[in-house]
Amino acid sequence: MRLLPGPRPGLWVSCLTAMEKKIKIALVSSFTADLLPQLISKKLEDFEIHLDWYIAPFDQMSSEVKLVDSPCKKFAPAIILLLFLPEDFLNRKESTLSLIRQYSQNFPKATILVTNAYLLQPQQLDFCKINNPKSVYYQIDAINQELVKLIMKLDNVHLLNFSNLQSQFDPRLYYLAKIPFSREGLEKIASLLTASIQAVLGKRKKCLVLDLDNVLWGGILAEDGAEHLKLNVDGEGKAFYDFQNLILELYHSGIILAICSKNDKQLALKAIKKLPYMILREDKFAAIRINWLDKAQNIKSIAQELNLGLDSFVFLDDTSFERSAVKKLLPEVVVPEMPKDFSFYPSFLAKLPFFDSLSLSEEDTKRGELYLQERKRNELKANAVSFEDFLRSLNIEVIVKKIDKWSFPRVAQLTQKTNQFNLSLNRYQEVEVLQMADDKKTSVFSVSAKDDLGDAGIIGVAIIKLNNTEGFLDTFLMSCRVLGRGIEEAFMYEIANLVKKSGAEKIKARYNPTDKNLMVKTFLKKAGFTELNGYFWLDLKRIPTPPSWIKIKNK
Amino acid sequence: MMTKDISVKVKKIVAKVLEIPVDKVLDNSSQKTIQNWDSLAHLNLVMELEKEFDIAFDTQEVFTMETVEEICKLVKKHLP
Numbered sequence: 001m002r003l004l005p006g007p008r009p010g011l012w013v014s015c016l017t018a019m020e021k022k023i024k025i026a027l028v029s030s031f032t033a034d035l036l037p038q039l040i041s042k043k044l045e046d047f048e049i050h051l052d053w054y055i056a057p058f059d060q061m062s063s064e065v066k067l068v069d070s071p072c073k074k075f076a077p078a079i080i081l082l083l084f085l086p087e088d089f090l091n092r093k094e095s096t097l098s099l100i101r102q103y104s105q106n107f108p109k110a111t112i113l114v115t116n117a118y119l120l121q122p123q124q125l126d127f128c129k130i131n132n133p134k135s136v137y138y139q140i141d142a143i144n145q146e147l148v149k150l151i152m153k154l155d156n157v158h159l160l161n162f163s164n165l166q167s168q169f170d171p172r173l174y175y176l177a178k179i180p181f182s183r184e185g186l187e188k189i190a191s192l193l194t195a196s197i198q199a200v201l202g203k204r205k206k207c208l209v210l211d212l213d214n215v216l217w218g219g220i221l222a223e224d225g226a227e228h229l230k231l232n233v234d235g236e237g238k239a240f241y242d243f244q245n246l247i248l249e250l251y252h253s254g255i256i257l258a259i260c261s262k263n264d265k266q267l268a269l270k271a272i273k274k275l276p277y278m279i280l281r282e283d284k285f286a287a288i289r290i291n292w293l294d295k296a297q298n299i300k301s302i303a304q305e306l307n308l309g310l311d312s313f314v315f316l317d318d319t320s321f322e323r324s325a326v327k328k329l330l331p332e333v334v335v336p337e338m339p340k341d342f343s344f345y346p347s348f349l350a351k352l353p354f355f356d357s358l359s360l361s362e363e364d365t366k367r368g369e370l371y372l373q374e375r376k377r378n379e380l381k382a383n384a385v386s387f388e389d390f391l392r393s394l395n396i397e398v399i400v401k402k403i404d405k406w407s408f409p410r411v412a413q414l415t416q417k418t419n420q421f422n423l424s425l426n427r428y429q430e431v432e433v434l435q436m437a438d439d440k441k442t443s444v445f446s447v448s449a450k451d452d453l454g455d456a457g458i459i460g461v462a463i464i465k466l467n468n469t470e471g472f473l474d475t476f477l478m479s480c481r482v483l484g485r486g487i488e489e490a491f492m493y494e495i496a497n498l499v500k501k502s503g504a505e506k507i508k509a510r511y512n513p514t515d516k517n518l519m520v521k522t523f524l525k526k527a528g529f530t531e532l533n534g535y536f537w538l539d540l541k542r543i544p545t546p547p548s549w550i551k552i553k554n555k
Numbered sequence: 556m557m558t559k560d561i562s563v564k565v566k567k568i569v570a571k572v573l574e575i576p577v578d579k580v581l582d583n584s585s586q587k588t589i590q591n592w593d594s595l596a597h598l599n600l601v602m603e604l605e606k607e608f609d610i611a612f613d614t615q616e617v618f619t620m621e622t623v624e625e626i627c628k629l630v631k632k633h634l635p
């Protein structure tokens with residue numbers, strides 16, 4: 001066993017204050033992958049993610065999972081990287097698939113990332129061979145199909161795509177030290193793994209802010225005129241068309257889009273509406289800032305409007321002046337360097353490591369619409385006589401439910417992503433949520449909300465651990481999107497009643513203060529909790545009545 | 556590139572990869588004299604040298620290079 005040195009002391013202190021812990025990660029590989037941990041740790045430290053590695057000794061793949069107290073089991077990793085060689089699949093497919101299954105079962109708490117079947121050695125390229133069942137190409141394809149089927153059945157296993165690494169094969173290192181990949185290849189794998197680990201930890205960015213001129217289309221609207229802009233289905237304008245298509249894919253995966261451009265507003269909105277090959281029309285953007293104010297100020301106001309932290313923003317702009325200004329004034333915002341040549345825009349976007357997600361929940365696919373509804377709600381609010389009238393006019397309905405097999409991914413995601421309205425900041429992975437749901441003493445509730453303008457889906461989570469007369473509130477959180485409409489009070493009211501029904505007399509909660517979640521403390525007092533001995537307590541004989549404008553359902 | 560320049564650059568790379576002060580890297584330093592220089596570090600070193608000098612060693616050379624001096628000679632051989 002060889003453990004790599006941990007992060008530098010300075011960084012460790014800063015991550016302690018950010019309430020982050022070191023993530024335990026195990027590397028189990030059938031090739032020499034010992035160089036990867038350093039590369040990955042280095043990349044992730046830029047994102048304040050710190051890893052504690054266990055590297056399984058060479059050739060211990062099956063003993064690490066089969067032995068009752070193998071070093072890997074003692075280490076109890078949160079993430080396992082299971083890296084195979086092509087021959088593991090080609091020569092002993094059954095035992096390799098069974099190994100993957102065993103890892104899934106023996107490490108139920110870990111998220112396991114497994115290489116797919118890929119090729120290393122260049123093959124004779126003969127097109128006839130692709131549909132010949134005896135050819136390697138054919139076999140690799142067949143194995144990958146089988147692998148996907150297997151992994152769909154295993155909740156805690158995800159695939160890593162190694163298919164594009166053939167050009168990175170280094171035969172010298174391979175025969176010398178069983179390192180199949182060149183330095184460049186190892187860097188590529190490290191990037192892939194870095195993005196995957198961020199996805200496991202739910203560190204996905206939430207909002208992509210886009211410039212217009214020379215980002216969404218080629219050319220400058222005010223100078224070249226809309227008819228001369230580059231945006232087309234063929235020719236050089238296709239680079240922008242493809243780029244917009246990739247952004248649309250992100251939109252459908254739950255990334256919120258916004259525009260921040262120095263332009264004439266009417267002119268730009270007209271171009272967005274009228275350009276024949278514009279893919280991202282106005283309705284795809286949750287916030288739009290087209291003006292001559294400085295971009296940092298604009299991004300800040302977008303963050304306020306959308307109720308999102310600046311650290312969940314990525315900003316794309318072709319002008320280095322704008323990029324460095326935003327970087328300097330809003331250091332939390334990620335500002336990638338854009339390629340100088342727009343032909344590289346699509347591949348540049350595809351390689352950005354901020355938007356990966358292991359599984360998409362229904363909310364992810366609908367998020368763009370939800371934010372559009374939100375914009376409309378704000379317009380209604382501006383017209384209402386009083387705020388309560390406005391809320392009453394929405395006909396809000398709140399549904400509290402025990403989690404089921406459809407809601408657990410979203411519940412896990414909410415525990416990982418919610419920073420502001422979050423009592424304990426306990427982060428849970430999908431498998432952990434499932435385990436809690438199976439535990440008789442623990443109840444995991446989700447809350448969803450809808451009103452006349454739309455369905456917000458699951459927006460909050462409560463986890464209660466029952467202990468005789470006391471219900472311990474392990475988790476209570478709510479997406480910021482819906483705060484301030486009385487939904488949080490209604491949710492707490494319903495939870496309190498459910499706990500009361502199970503025989504408890506009080507709810508005990510531990511508030512974990514950070515610089516972001518102050519609103520929880522204010523809420524607890526409003527919801528009838530009193531502070532005593534470092535805990536917050538709710539006497540279940542005195543549950544405050546919920547807001548009258550909300551209809552509560554409990555399923 | 557002059558032999559002396561090569562030697563200076565190689566020593567810098569050795570020091571960086573092995574995480575030791577550059578003045579501890581001597582012409583006759585090798586896996587036997589520097590503790591951090593294990594087999595994995597050796598491969599890391601080979602890759603770093605290849606990247607920095609934009610060269611590629613033969614498989615056999617990776618095995619046989621032992622001292623810093625030998626590494627310098629091999630680098631020189633591969634440089635155009």
